[in-house]
Amino acid sequence: MAVNLLPPEPKALLRVAGIELGYTYAGIRKANRNDVTLLRLEPGSRVAGVFTQNSFAAAPVQVCREVLSGSGEQSTQIRALVVNAGNANCGTGEAGLAAARRSCEAVAKLVGCAPGEVLPFSTGVILEPLPVDKLVAALPHAVESLAGSPAHWAGAAEAIMTTDTIAKAASSTVQAAGKRISVTGMAKGVGMLEPNMATMLAFVATDAKVAAPMLRRLVKEVADESFNCVSVDGDTSTNDSFVLIATGAAGNEEITGTGHQGYAPLRQALLDVAQRLAQAIARDGEGATKFMTIEVAGAADRAEAARVAKRIANSPLVKTAFFASDANLGRLLMAIGNAGVGGLDVSRVDMYLGDVQVVERGGRAASYREEDGARVMKAAEITVRVELGRGDASARVWTCDFSYDYVKINAEYRT
Amino acid sequence: MAVNLLPPEPKALLRVAGIELGYTYAGIRKANRNDVTLLRLEPGSRVAGVFTQNSFAAAPVQVCREVLSGSGEQSTQIRALVVNAGNANCGTGEAGLAAARRSCEAVAKLVGCAPGEVLPFSTGVILEPLPVDKLVAALPHAVESLAGSPAHWAGAAEAIMTTDTIAKAASSTVQAAGKRISVTGMAKGVGMLEPNMATMLAFVATDAKVAAPMLRRLVKEVADESFNCVSVDGDTSTNDSFVLIATGAAGNEEITGTGHQGYAPLRQALLDVAQRLAQAIARDGEGATKFMTIEVAGAADRAEAARVAKRIANSPLVKTAFFASDANLGRLLMAIGNAGVGGLDVSRVDMYLGDVQVVERGGRAASYREEDGARVMKAAEITVRVELGRGDASARVWTCDFSYDYVKINAEYRT
Numbered sequence: 098m099a100v101n102l103l104p105p106e107p108k109a110l111l112r113v114a115g116i117e118l119g120y121t122y123a124g125i126r127k128a129n130r131n132d133v134t135l136l137r138l139e140p141g142s143r144v145a146g147v148f149t150q151n152s153f154a155a156a157p158v159q160v161c162r163e164v165l166s167g168s169g170e171q172s173t174q175i176r177a178l179v180v181n182a183g184n185a186n187c188g189t190g191e192a193g194l195a196a197a198r199r200s201c202e203a204v205a206k207l208v209g210c211a212p213g214e215v216l217p218f219s220t221g222v223i224l225e226p227l228p229v230d231k232l233v234a235a236l237p238h239a240v241e242s243l244a245g246s247p248a249h250w251a252g253a254a255e256a257i258m259t260t261d262t263i264a265k266a267a268s269s270t271v272q273a274a275g276k277r278i279s280v281t282g283m284a285k286g287v288g289m290l291e292p293n294m295a296t297m298l299a300f301v302a303t304d305a306k307v308a309a310p311m312l313r314r315l316v317k318e319v320a321d322e323s324f325n326c327v328s329v330d331g332d333t334s335t336n337d338s339f340v341l342i343a344t345g346a347a348g349n350e351e352i353t354g355t356g357h358q359g360y361a362p363l364r365q366a367l368l369d370v371a372q373r374l375a376q377a378i379a380r381d382g383e384g385a386t387k388f389m390t391i392e393v394a395g396a397a398d399r400a401e402a403a404r405v406a407k408r409i410a411n412s413p414l415v416k417t418a419f420f421a422s423d424a425n426l427g428r429l430l431m432a433i434g435n436a437g438v439g440g441l442d443v444s445r446v447d448m449y450l451g452d453v454q455v456v457e458r459g460g461r462a463a464s465y466r467e468e469d470g471a472r473v474m475k476a477a478e479i480t481v482r483v484e485l486g487r488g489d490a491s492a493r494v495w496t497c498d499f500s501y502d503y504v505k506i507n508a509e510y511r512t
Numbered sequence: 513m514a515v516n517l518l519p520p521e522p523k524a525l526l527r528v529a530g531i532e533l534g535y536t537y538a539g540i541r542k543a544n545r546n547d548v549t550l551l552r553l554e555p556g557s558r559v560a561g562v563f564t565q566n567s568f569a570a571a572p573v574q575v576c577r578e579v580l581s582g583s584g585e586q587s588t589q590i591r592a593l594v595v596n597a598g599n600a601n602c603g604t605g606e607a608g609l610a611a612a613r614r615s616c617e618a619v620a621k622l623v624g625c626a627p628g629e630v631l632p633f634s635t636g637v638i639l640e641p642l643p644v645d646k647l648v649a650a651l652p653h654a655v656e657s658l659a660g661s662p663a664h665w666a667g668a669a670e671a672i673m674t675t676d677t678i679a680k681a682a683s684s685t686v687q688a689a690g691k692r693i694s695v696t697g698m699a700k701g702v703g704m705l706e707p708n709m710a711t712m713l714a715f716v717a718t719d720a721k722v723a724a725p726m727l728r729r730l731v732k733e734v735a736d737e738s739f740n741c742v743s744v745d746g747d748t749s750t751n752d753s754f755v756l757i758a759t760g761a762a763g764n765e766e767i768t769g770t771g772h773q774g775y776a777p778l779r780q781a782l783l784d785v786a787q788r789l790a791q792a793i794a795r796d797g798e799g800a801t802k803f804m805t806i807e808v809a810g811a812a813d814r815a816e817a818a819r820v821a822k823r824i825a826n827s828p829l830v831k832t833a834f835f836a837s838d839a840n841l842g843r844l845l846m847a848i849g850n851a852g853v854g855g856l857d858v859s860r861v862d863m864y865l866g867d868v869q870v871v872e873r874g875g876r877a878a879s880y881r882e883e884d885g886a887r888v889m890k891a892a893e894i895t896v897r898v899e900l901g902r903g904d905a906s907a908r909v910w911t912c913d914f915s916y917d918y919v920k921i922n923a924e925y926r927t
Contacts, residue, residue: 152856153849153874188845190875223842224876330828332843333850413745413828413914414922421923427638428747430603434568435748441567459568460605461639499828501916507829508836 099381100388100477100497105254105266110247111279114304115139115344119243120256123235125228126183126221131256133232135239136178136300137208142344143309144175144216145316149337155187156197156227157217158336164213176210178340180218180257180298181232182285187335188224196229203233207240220259220285220298220336247281254283257298260506261285263381267373271366274359276349278305280366284324284374286334299324299339301370305363306345308353315367316341323371328496329382330503331411341367379495384502387419388478394491395445395484401438402492405483408436409494416499419479424470426455433483445486451479514796515803515892515912520669520681525662526694529719530554530759534658535671538650540643541598541636546671548647550654551593551715552623557759559590559631560727562735564752570602571612571642572632573751579628591625593755595633595672595713596647597700602750603639611644618648622655635674635700635713635751662696669698672713675921676700678796682788686781689764689774693720695781699739699789701749714739714754716785720778721760723768730782731756738786743911744797745918746826756782794910799917802834803893809906810860810899816853817907820898823851824909831914834894839885841870848898860901866894 119135126132138144146165148158164175179200186193201215208215219227242249247268254264266283282301307315320339345351352359380388391409396402409415412432418425429448434441448456451473455465473479534550541547553559561580563573579590594615601608616630623630634642657664662683669679681698697716722730735754760766767774795803806824811817824830827847833840844863849856863871866888870880888894 151846151849152851152853153845153858185842188842188871188875190873193875222840223845224871225842226876332827332829332846335842335846335849412747413918414747417919417922420919423923425637427600427603427640427750430568430638431566431747431750434566434750436567438567443568456603456639458605460603460608461641499919501919503828504832504835504914504916504919507832508838 099263100385102263102377102380104263105251107247107251109268110250110266111268111270111281112245112247113279113281113302113344114245114346115142116302116342117243117245118249118253119239119241120253121235121238121242123181123231125181125231126259131252132182133235133239134180134253134256135204135236135243137243138176138342139344139346140176142175142342143307143312144340144342145312146338146340147316147320149333149335151333151335153187153335155185155219155336156189156193157186157219158338159194160197160201161216161338164216174214175216176214177204177208178216178218178300179204182257182259183221184219184225184227185221185223185336186219186227189226193227196227199229200232203236207236216340218298218338220257223335250281250283257283257285259285260383261381265374265377265381267370269366269369271362273305273362274349274352274357276347278303278347278349278363278366280370282370282374284378286378298336299371299374300342301367302342302344303363303367304344304347305359306347306349306351307343307363308351311352311354312341312343315364318364319367319371322368323375326494327375327379328407328410328494329379376495379497382497383506384500385497386500387498389419389496389498390480391494391496392480392482392491393485394482395486395488396490396492397488399490399492402490403494405433405436405438405485406492406494408432409481410496413499419474420498420500422474424450424467424474426450426470429481430456438485442486447484447486449482450474514678515800517678517792517795519678520666522662522666524683525665525681526683526685526696527660527662528694528696528717528759529660529761530557531717531757532658532660533664533668534654534656535668536650536653536657538596538646540596540646541674546667547597548650548654549595549668549671550619550651550658552658553591553757554759554761555591557590557757558722558724558727559755559757560731561753561755562731564748564750566748566750568602568750570600570634570751571604571608572601572634573753574609575612575616576631576753579631589629590631591629592619592623593631593633593715594619597672597674598636599634599640599642600636600638600751601634601642604641608642611642614644615647618651622651631755633713633753635672638750665696665698672698672700674700675798676796680789680792680796682785684781684784686777688720688777689767689772691762691764693718693762693764693778693781695785697785697789699793701793713751714786714789715757716782717757717759718778718782719759719762720774721762721764721766722758722778723766726767726769727756727758730779733779734782734786737783738790741909742790742794743822743825743909744794791910794912797912798921799915800912801915802913804834804911804913805895806909806911807895807897807906808900809897810901810903811905811907812903814905814907817905818909820848820851820853820900821907821909823847824896825911828914834889834913835915837889839865839882839889841865841885844896845871853900857901862899864897865889
């Protein structure tokens with residue numbers, strides 16, 4: 098059902114020197130489905146992350162936060178990441194924390210590092226105990242399969258999936274700081290998805306050498322313009338994690354700040370990969386049949402623009418109208434009006450559906466004809482553009498429609 | 513599909529002296545469906561209302577606000593209300609305002625009052641011109657049918673429906689200020705429904721004599737504990753209106769303030785009718801197969817409790833799990849965690865599904881067994897109770913589940 102999205106071709110992915118991936122089957126998710134993934138990093142790699150804003154942060158998120166802040170900064174010495182799909186290890190109390198720590202210890206022993214150099218990640222059902230024995234028992238197989246090939250990136254992208262129908266991975270390469278730099282990332286997450294700081298699970302790695310404070314800044318900048326622009330259903334997961342890994346294997350002069358000549362090209366390459374992954378998440382949104390881009394301009398500030406865009410993207414009435422290809426565009430007005438924009442002068446609001454002006458100064462545009470709206474609505478990819486007439490700020494959100502299959506997938510999630 | 517909801521029996525409804533209802537078919541909504549309703553009030557009746565907070569308030573809402581504030585207060589001399597279903601007259605600019613005013617003028621001429629003594633109401637599709645000629649042409653038939661009988665209340669409740677499957681009307685009677693007082697109300701609205709000050713359309717009338725400032729206070733108090741506790745999909749309509757009518761025909765000593773002996777019994781009777789109508793709206797929510805009550809206690813203040821309750825009620829993931837009778841209760845934790853409660857100590861959160869404790873101190877309750885959760889989930893009516901452990905405030909929301917039929921109804925709304 099994913100909208101204009103194909104599985105990643107290994108030949109379109111790039112090896113990132115300094116990182117290897119392994120995966121295996123532990124029986125946590127489904128029979129005969131890889132569900133445990135391991136990432137091994139060369140010594141000297143730097144890692145920074147952003148995590149869910151949900152108060153019920155999952156146990157692995159709590160452990161990640163602990164580890165990454167252990168050195169007093171958000172990027173510390175990390176040698177491995179372990180990911181399981183099928184169980185979120187959330188709402189599991191002290192036992193859940195112990196299980197997450199035990200998985201880190203088991204990985205540490207296998208790859209030869211300290212437990213505090215391993216980050217754990219989980220995705221799946223909330224409020225059920227993590228079957229950590231199964232996870233630990235499977236780890237040696239994951240270690241055996243470790244390799245850095247593009248095919249391994251593709252395989253790992255598949256092993257972290259839950260209700261995703263298609264694996265998501267992307268690469269980019271750029272000349273920065275005198276070296277050829279590679280960036281490859283993978284992500285998963287198709288429901289319970291309105292990332293606030295990060296998406297469910299996304300891992301982006303580069304072989305660039307990046308100073309720790311720079312990496313911490315980059316992970317936030319990139320999240321804000323990629324994963325934080327996606328909304329499938331407005332529900333922020335308890336397990337959202339976006340991690341940026343810089344192995345340093347490219348041997349470039351270290352990128353230390355925004356004034357460094359390598360900063361702009363590296364940022365662009367990271368953003369390129371992160372935005373492709375973010376869009377892939379919306380294209381593969383649960384039950385998606387349409388991919389929508391909501392652009393809001395003329396706002397007083399970026400937060401206001403984002404609020405309006407998300408209100409449109411999350412309205413069940415807007416989403417069902419898109420599913421039906423029905424140009425019931427009054428629902429878009431309703432959503433704009435509900436975004437809590439204080440003192441909104443509706444007589445300054447314009448709205449376009451694709452290239453068709455629908456709303457002019459708060460009312461139906463004189464030029465609007467139903468058949469023009471109907472034509473745009475038939476497409477699989479649709480852009481809605483709103484002009485608020487209040488200022489210069491803008492924001493963009495990628496989302497999908499709301500279909501019978503969204504209900505089906507979420508009604509039958511645990512069966 | 514409505515959950516435990518039957519059409520109003522005329523014999524269970526009470527005549528309210530001083531008010532008559534008429535209705536007819538104008539062809540605005542569907543062939544052979546009454547879609548225009550008229551309420552005629554005796555001179556001396558007082559009216560107060562609360563309206564949508566959506567920035568795109570519909571033309572009739574703008575006119576109502578104008579009229580009701582014309583006398584410098586929210587309750588003025590009103591002789592008639594006119595309601596059409598099938599078209600919201602919203603996003604229609606100056607032409608829409610003119611159409612709303614023209615319908616008031618036509619009613620004024622027919623019932624013999626000033627145009628400024630008529631309130632207009634519309635519900636239906638947004639962003640399409642109101643066919644006001646059809647409306648005006650039908651009005652004489654509505655006037656001919658005017659009567660105050662319980663059967664006319666039931667007929668009017670049907671004529672204001674859009675995607676409602678069942679008409680909603682209720683009555684209550686009470687001894688207040690030395691007289692027997694009657695209260696009868698009707699409401700409609702089953703989607704685009706998270707009233708903020710009022711529901712889509714609700715009219716509650718009493719024959720009690722109530723001072724204007726008292727009536728203005730009562731309409732807000734009653735809205736807060738009835739219609740404002742309903743959410744079907746989190747989308748606040750552009751046309752929400754809740755109007756309280758006091759004809760004064762009961763001849764009681766005027767109820768002037770909260771210290772008056774008639775205040776408490778009248779408030780209780782109004783609340784009784786309004787809450788039954790509000791619950792009826794959730795029971796008849798678009799596609800509803802379950803009726804859920806979300807109770808949140810132990811909050812720092814009422815707004816916080818309401819925010820948590822609405823976040824649960826509006827989560828598509830929670831709603832689809834209830835539709836499937838699947839005790840996927842981690843989604844409830846997720847929703848609580850997303851409510852933006854600053855500094856929430858999750859280790860103090862408890863949660864119950866019916867009589868079953870599911871969450872204890874932020875994690876799965878030791879006593880919880882999946883089969884107990886599954887048993888409660890099978891019922892058509894389910895109460896979720898959350899204890900936040902932060903204070904003494906509480907709030908309650910009535911909602912429904914999210915089914916295939918919600919998608920179907922909203923995908924095919926205009927066809």
